[in-house]
Amino acid sequence: MAQILVYSEKPAAARELVFKAKELGAALGLGVVAAALGEGAAGTAAGLGEYGADRVYVSEDSAFAGLPVDVVAEALAQVARAAGAEYLLVSSTRRGKELAPRVAQKLGAACVTDVNSLTLEDGVLVAGRYALGGATVALEKLDTQTKVFAIMPKTFEIGAPTAGAGEVFAPALSLQPSAVKLVDRRPKEGESVNLDAAERIVGVGRGFGKREDVALGEQLAAALEAELACTKGLADFQWLPEERIIGLSGAKTKPDLYVAVGISGQIQHTVGVSSSKLIAAINTDKDAPIFQLADYGIVGDLYQVVPALVEKLKGL
Amino acid sequence: MNILVFVKTNPDLQMIRIKDRQPVMEAIPYKVGDLEKNAVEAAIQLRDAAGGGTITAVCLAEANRRAKETLKEVLAMGADEAVLVTEPALEVADQAAVALVLAKAAEKTGYDLLLFGEGSTDNYTGQVGPRVAEILGVPQIGYARKITGTEGGVQVERSMDEHIEVLEAPFPVAVTVVSEINEPRIPSLMNIMKAGKKPLAEYSLADLGLDATSVVAQKAILSNLAEEQDRKHIMFDGDPAAQAEAFVNALLKEGVLGR
Ligand SMILES: Cc1cc2nc3c(=O)[nH]c(=O)nc-3n(C[C@H](O)[C@H](O)[C@H](O)COP(=O)(O)OP(=O)(O)OC[C@H]3O[C@@H](n4cnc5c(N)ncnc54)[C@H](O)[C@@H]3O)c2cc1C
Ligand SMILES: Nc1ncnc2c1ncn2[C@@H]1O[C@H](COP(=O)(O)O)[C@@H](O)[C@H]1O
Numbered sequence: 206m207a208q209i210l211v212y213s214e215k216p217a218a219a220r221e222l223v224f225k226a227k228e229l230g231a232a233l234g235l236g237v238v239a240a241a242l243g244e245g246a247a248g249t250a251a252g253l254g255e256y257g258a259d260r261v262y263v264s265e266d267s268a269f270a271g272l273p274v275d276v277v278a279e280a281l282a283q284v285a286r287a288a289g290a291e292y293l294l295v296s297s298t299r300r301g302k303e304l305a306p307r308v309a310q311k312l313g314a315a316c317v318t319d320v321n322s323l324t325l326e327d328g329v330l331v332a333g334r335y336a337l338g339g340a341t342v343a344l345e346k347l348d349t350q351t352k353v354f355a356i357m358p359k360t361f362e363i364g365a366p367t368a369g370a371g372e373v374f375a376p377a378l379s380l381q382p383s384a385v386k387l388v389d390r391r392p393k394e395g396e397s398v399n400l401d402a403a404e405r406i407v408g409v410g411r412g413f414g415k416r417e418d419v420a421l422g423e424q425l426a427a428a429l430e431a432e433l434a435c436t437k438g439l440a441d442f443q444w445l446p447e448e449r450i451i452g453l454s455g456a457k458t459k460p461d462l463y464v465a466v467g468i469s470g471q472i473q474h475t476v477g478v479s480s481s482k483l484i485a486a487i488n489t490d491k492d493a494p495i496f497q498l499a500d501y502g503i504v505g506d507l508y509q510v511v512p513a514l515v516e517k518l519k520g521l
Numbered sequence: 522m523n524i525l526v527f528v529k530t531n532p533d534l535q536m537i538r539i540k541d542r543q544p545v546m547e548a549i550p551y552k553v554g555d556l557e558k559n560a561v562e563a564a565i566q567l568r569d570a571a572g573g574g575t576i577t578a579v580c581l582a583e584a585n586r587r588a589k590e591t592l593k594e595v596l597a598m599g600a601d602e603a604v605l606v607t608e609p610a611l612e613v614a615d616q617a618a619v620a621l622v623l624a625k626a627a628e629k630t631g632y633d634l635l636l637f638g639e640g641s642t643d644n645y646t647g648q649v650g651p652r653v654a655e656i657l658g659v660p661q662i663g664y665a666r667k668i669t670g671t672e673g674g675v676q677v678e679r680s681m682d683e684h685i686e687v688l689e690a691p692f693p694v695a696v697t698v699v700s701e702i703n704e705p706r707i708p709s710l711m712n713i714m715k716a717g718k719k720p721l722a723e724y725s726l727a728d729l730g731l732d733a734t735s736v737v738a739q740k741a742i743l744s745n746l747a748e749e750q751d752r753k754h755i756m757f758d759g760d761p762a763a764q765a766e767a768f769v770n771a772l773l774k775e776g777v778l779g780r
Contacts, residue, residue, distance in 0.1 A: 271686075274651070275660045299681045303663035303697070306616065306648035310655040315617065315739035318646050336745055337643050338534040341544055344743040385660045385694070388676070389687035405777070429778070441701045447680075453645065462777045472534050479748060483777060485768065494535060500753040501771055503764045513765035521769070521778070 210290035211239040211258065212281055214272055216249045218296035218358045220256045225361045226294055227257030232325055238262065238288045242280055243269035254371020261373050268380040271387030272300065278307040280378050285312060287376055290351065292330065297355035305355035315347035318355040339453045339476025395446045398432060400456040405431035408451055411438045412467015412488065412507055419444055421511045422466055428518035436474050451477035467507045470495025522574030524564045525632045526600065527623055528557040530582050530591040531642035542746040551587045553594050556638025558705035560698050563668055564636055565599040571670050576600040579626050581619055583611040596716035597708035603721040604630060610733040618736035620652030625729035627657060633692035634675065639664055639699050654695035661695040662688050666702050
């Protein structure tokens with residue numbers, strides 16, 4: 206029997222994908238298997254069974270130390286072949302996004318990354334992802350025998366575990382250690398911000414001339430009781446942490462109000478705010494693309510407009 | 522040190538208009554991809570730090586994409602040579618096909634280090650780099666935010682979802698870069714003039730031992746539509762104080778201030 210194979214290095218993402226795979230498998234008449242690889246894999250396996258994997262391939266082979274993508278890809282390809290996998294679902298985390306095409310290449314499979322919707326249409330799995338930098342949503346179908354989908358974490362709702370424990374299976378893998386060696390690994394400094402849930406957001410961009418000036422954006426955010434967010438352009442200067450980036454490679458938000466300050470409005474940014482109820486923009490350039498997306502626009506210098514706004518809001 | 526940098530000619534996304542939810546792609550200018558510029562800059566810095574080596578820019582394009590201009594821009598930045606593969610059949614190719622052609626071009630050129638953008642400006646699939654690496658059987662390191670030359674290889678600091686990792690690899694190795702790695706240089710007028718004299722080799726698929734059947738897409742795009750947007754487009758005029766007042770009044774009316 207053909208199978209859906211699920212893998213993610215993140216246990217929570219793996220459980221989400223297994224849960225979804227179970228639903229798809231029921232509709233397609235396919236079983237669900239999962240792979241848990243590397244340190245701690247045995248511990249992850251049980252959870253995957255409970256969320257719907259009939260069998261979990263577990264290996265803590267020392268070649269997985271540091272999770273080198275070439276070794277993980279080879280292992281996953283071997284498991285996929287052994288299991289007769291027709292579909293591979295992996296998470297489109299950074300690790301998953303570099304893994305998926307490599308596994309696909311090994312299996313002669315088509316692949317789609319950054320998937321943010323997955324639906325069955327007449328027995329065919331159709332994947333949605335942003336295209337043209339976020340200007341459009343492309344719906345893709347894969348024509349190869351084996352198909353690889355890298356899916357953004359938290360795309361699907363995960364329900365309560367319903368299945369049994371699932372069979373734990375130790376595959377015989379033939380692996381070479383990677384030539385790439387992990388020398389150091391440290392957590393990013395970042396902070397936790399929950400832009401996804403924010404009701405009001407002030408976004409700051411490269412219109413701010415100096416790092417210190419971002420304080421103006423903070424004052425506006427405080428006056429509006431809003432979260433502070435930024436463009437990738439600004440985060441690349443390391444003026445604000447990556448967690449605050451909105452857009453294609455950052456958070457996708459849906460606040461009641463988004464105020465873009467000194468932001469040009471390039472598509473890779475605006476894709477992260479286009480679901481806002483209201484969008485306002487402050488920019489010196491009347492032709493800035495952000496105004497095309499704005500409900501309210503102020504053509505002006507943020508260094509004058511923002512202090513005026515803060516004063517006005519404080520007086521309320 | 523033989524560095525290959527893979528650059529694509531990308532449509533200028535800012536110039537794409539949406540009509541009836543469809544992107545209008547006619548008459549769109551093409552330019553070097555943003556992240557590929559970062560990759561070229563990284564290659565130049567590595568070569569210059571090593572005090573030698575050759576940077577070859579490799580571009581694959583269907584005929585109409587201003588590919589030569591793209592390569593000239595990269596040569597003006599500081600790449601030494603360029604390789605261009607043009608093929609009308611590529612119009613419909615997907616990442617697997619592109620990767621196959623690029624891998625063949627790499628084999629023909631020779632390489633120690635293969636540099637890619639983390640994603641191309643328009644597609645942003647991140648597939649081409651890992652697929653080329655797999656075809657060539659070389660290891661890969663994604664999301665480099667710093668690359669340093671070592672004896673016979675590279676040390677890469679890379680940015681993952683929650684961690685910074687430092688990795689080391691001997692040549693040959695494939696590396697993809699993120700935008701924070703550097704600020705790409707803008708070529709001087711003199712370098713733009715000089716770029717025209719640098720070697721630019723053109724290959725057909727046949728030169729690489731391939732034909733149009735090698736670049737058939739493995740997937741189909743069923744639809745590609747913009748999400749609907751309906752915005753008010755109200756602009757506030759006057760001095761900053763007047764603009765601020767009008768804006769705050771509008772927000773009060775919308776009921777989005779306070780709880
Ligand atoms: C693959 C890929 C993924 C990307 N992902 C993202 C993403 O997730 N998020 C993201 O944000 N970007 C992303 N980008 C980058 C994106 O393309 C833009 O480069 C970025 O959003 C631009 O940031 P910005 O608006 O801050 O800067 P700029 O484009 O430089 O705009 C600055 C604006 O400030 C205005 N300005 C200047 N001075 C003043 C002043 N005194 N007062 C008021 N206004 C002023 C200018 O008129 C200008 O419009 C991505 C790019 C690529 C290629
Ligand atoms: N047609 C092409 N020619 C040269 N390099 C390419 C081409 N397409 C993709 N690449 C390289 O592969 C990277 C990832 O592209 P993509 O898989 O489309 O996101 C790009 O940043 C380029 O370095």
